[in-house]
Amino acid sequence: MYCEECKQRPATVHLTQMYNGKKVEIHLCEACAAQKGAFMFDVASNFSIPNLLGSLFGSNFNLPEVQTQLPGRVCPNCGMSLNDIMNTGRLGCSECYTAFEKELEPTLRRVHGNSEHVGKVPARGGEKVMVKKKIEHLKQQLQQAVAAENYEKAAEIRDTIKDTEKKLG
Amino acid sequence: MKADNLLNSNFVRWMAADEGPESDIVISSRIRLARNLNLIPFPQILDRESGKKSLQTIEEAWSKSTTPDLKEMELLTFDRLTALERKMLVEKHLISPGHAESDESFRGVLTNQDGSLVIMINEEDHLRIQCFLPGLQLEECYRQAQQIDDDLEQHLNFAFDERRGYLTSCPTNVGTGMRASVMLHLPAIAISGQINQIFHNIAQLGMTVRGIYGEGTEVIGNFFQLSNQVTLGQTEEDIINNLTGITKRIIEQERLLRERLREDMKYQLEDRVGRAYGILSSARVMNSNEAMALLSDVRLGVDLGILAKITAFALNELVVAIRPAHLQKKVGKEMDAFHRDIERAEVIKERLAATREH
Ligand SMILES: [Zn+2]
Ligand SMILES: [Zn+2]
Numbered sequence: 001m002y003c004e005e006c007k008q009r010p011a012t013v014h015l016t017q018m019y020n021g022k023k024v025e026i027h028l029c030e031a032c033a034a035q036k037g038a039f040m041f042d043v044a045s046n047f048s049i050p051n052l053l054g055s056l057f058g059s060n061f062n063l064p065e066v067q068t069q070l071p072g073r074v075c076p077n078c079g080m081s082l083n084d085i086m087n088t089g090r091l092g093c094s095e096c097y098t099a100f101e102k103e104l105e106p107t108l109r110r111v112h113g114n115s116e117h118v119g120k121v122p123a124r125g126g127e128k129v130m131v132k133k134k135i136e137h138l139k140q141q142l143q144q145a146v147a148a149e150n151y152e153k154a155a156e157i158r159d160t161i162k163d164t165e166k167k168l169g
Numbered sequence: 170m171k172a173d174n175l176l177n178s179n180f181v182r183w184m185a186a187d188e189g190p191e192s193d194i195v196i197s198s199r200i201r202l203a204r205n206l207n208l209i210p211f212p213q214i215l216d217r218e219s220g221k222k223s224l225q226t227i228e229e230a231w232s233k234s235t236t237p238d239l240k241e242m243e244l245l246t247f248d249r250l251t252a253l254e255r256k257m258l259v260e261k262h263l264i265s266p267g268h269a270e271s272d273e274s275f276r277g278v279l280t281n282q283d284g285s286l287v288i289m290i291n292e293e294d295h296l297r298i299q300c301f302l303p304g305l306q307l308e309e310c311y312r313q314a315q316q317i318d319d320d321l322e323q324h325l326n327f328a329f330d331e332r333r334g335y336l337t338s339c340p341t342n343v344g345t346g347m348r349a350s351v352m353l354h355l356p357a358i359a360i361s362g363q364i365n366q367i368f369h370n371i372a373q374l375g376m377t378v379r380g381i382y383g384e385g386t387e388v389i390g391n392f393f394q395l396s397n398q399v400t401l402g403q404t405e406e407d408i409i410n411n412l413t414g415i416t417k418r419i420i421e422q423e424r425l426l427r428e429r430l431r432e433d434m435k436y437q438l439e440d441r442v443g444r445a446y447g448i449l450s451s452a453r454v455m456n457s458n459e460a461m462a463l464l465s466d467v468r469l470g471v472d473l474g475i476l477a478k479i480t481a482f483a484l485n486e487l488v489v490a491i492r493p494a495h496l497q498k499k500v501g502k503e504m505d506a507f508h509r510d511i512e513r514a515e516v517i518k519e520r521l522a523a524t525r526e527h
Contacts, residue, residue: 078210090293093210094328094336097343104340108333108401111341115402117334119345120315122322129331 003029075099131167138164171282172243176254176498179490181261181284182301186481189304193472194420196352196392196485197262197303200310200409202318203337203346204296205328211338212276212291220275223295230324231279238286239279239317246277256494262301262352268292286313293338294346296321303485305416307349307409315405334401344401349412353419356391356469357426364393367419374415375399390461390488395419431473442470450521454507455514460491464517479524487520 003011009029074081080092082103091097097104121129138161145154175181183197205211209223234240247255255269263284268276279288289297298317300310328336335346358364368378377398380389395416397408430438445466468484470476489495491513497504500512
């Protein structure tokens with residue numbers, strides 16, 4: 001197997017990366033791996049800077065533009081402004097995520113990629129999420145049943161979906 | 170007070186090397202889950218009054234808990250611990266240095282007796298549920314931490330968002346809120362000069378490596394902490410499997426290089442180990458960096474059978490016992506750096522002599 005990057009030297013470094021729960025395999029020669037690795041490591045070492053958020057905002061935003069929007073815009077729950085968040089590198093409360101959703105987006109994308117949560121869901125406050133996930137799952141089953149022309153089962157699943165959707169209110 | 174053990178002895182559970190798989194290379198495993206109370210301001214902007222409320226809410230949930238591991242814990246608030254005692258918890262790796270700086274009554278820890286389960290309260294997040302075990306045991310750490318999390322969430326409204334997952338004070342932790350890490354001893358990889366290349370490969374996999382015990386980023390004693398960087402878009406199982414897999418590959422490489430060292434550089438290796446042991450068992454003044462470097466050589470010697478009769482447990486314990494707060498606790502007074510260096514040499518000599526007698 002040849003290196004996927006230079007396609008000249010044999011691939012001796014085999015990496016498995018997880019993206020949204022999917023495995024992606026990469027095969028590289030040592031030279032290319034070192035080069036790629038060095039680049040990635042530079043990015044990673046930025047993470048350790050204490051005011052991470054501030055620096056990330058800085059590189060993702062046209063600062064003057066953001067600052068003109070700043071006055072008066074604070075989180076309705078905790079009173080933190082975007083300026084406060086940039087200075088401390090920390091959010092003020094759970095509601096800050098909603099209040100500054102747009103401004104946080106590039107930071108989250110840079111740190112975590114373009115991802116959504118797929119892990120554990122709390123039993124409390126997570127009921128709706130669980131119900132939604134169940135409905136999604138049922139809809140997949142419904143499609144399969146229809147594809148298999150199993151209409152009796154499809155009708156059954158459709159009823160279950162209706163019942164489940166009532167729980168969402 | 171049962172948790173007194175943590176302040177009056179050196180022992181914490183992760184030191185028990187004979188209980189941990191791969192403990193010749195993996196010193197310990199840790200899982201940390203960040204959780205926050207919905208709508209209550211995150212700890213760094215809490216004033217004393219809302220801080221008390223946050224602690225009260227957590228205490229109430231704790232009092233209703235049914236999981237034995239959680240029920241048996243003890244609450245230590247930081248107004249009841251001296252600065253030295255809080256530093257001892259840092260030196261045992263149970264809490265962060267930032268957390269130890271506070272003497273507020275609304276900050277503290279919920280901890281069990283042997284320090285395997287420790288919840289930091291009102292640190293950067295309202296709750297940081299941590300499990301520490303010896304060797305490579307990330308799955309077991311997660312199982313135990315999750316049990317605590319499951320019980321607490323019966324009684325607490327955690328800040329959670331469908332898309333973002335668990336909401337945390339720093340956006341680098343959102344999603345699972347989980348940080349998994351292993352502490353590794355990699356002397357052969359370090360001697361062979363491959364450490365940078367391995368760092369590069371690891372970084373590419375969304376993991377970070379940092380040295381431990383250094384002031385800042387300096388790596389001392391060939392100890393490295395490997396953790397996941399990404400917390401969003403992966404399940405807890407993915408993160409643990411991924412980190413465990415990478416750790417196993419590093420273990421293979423370290424073992425291979427240790428074997429090669431033993432074959433190709435037998436005399437140099439035995440000389441290095443013997444000298445380290447000689448200095449440790451007869452020096453009178455020893456600073457922390459030198460001690461860590463020599464202890465790393467001795468540990469390698471023990472792992473390769475060059476030195477017998479020193480257990481990995483004794484070495485794990487020493488690494489904590491020679492740190493400033495533990496030295497000062499032992500002597501019972503504050504000491505300047507020079508006097509700590511004298512006491513450090515003494516503690517090392519005592520411990521090595523004790524293991525020889527067995
Ligand atoms: Zn290549
Ligand atoms: Zn807020």
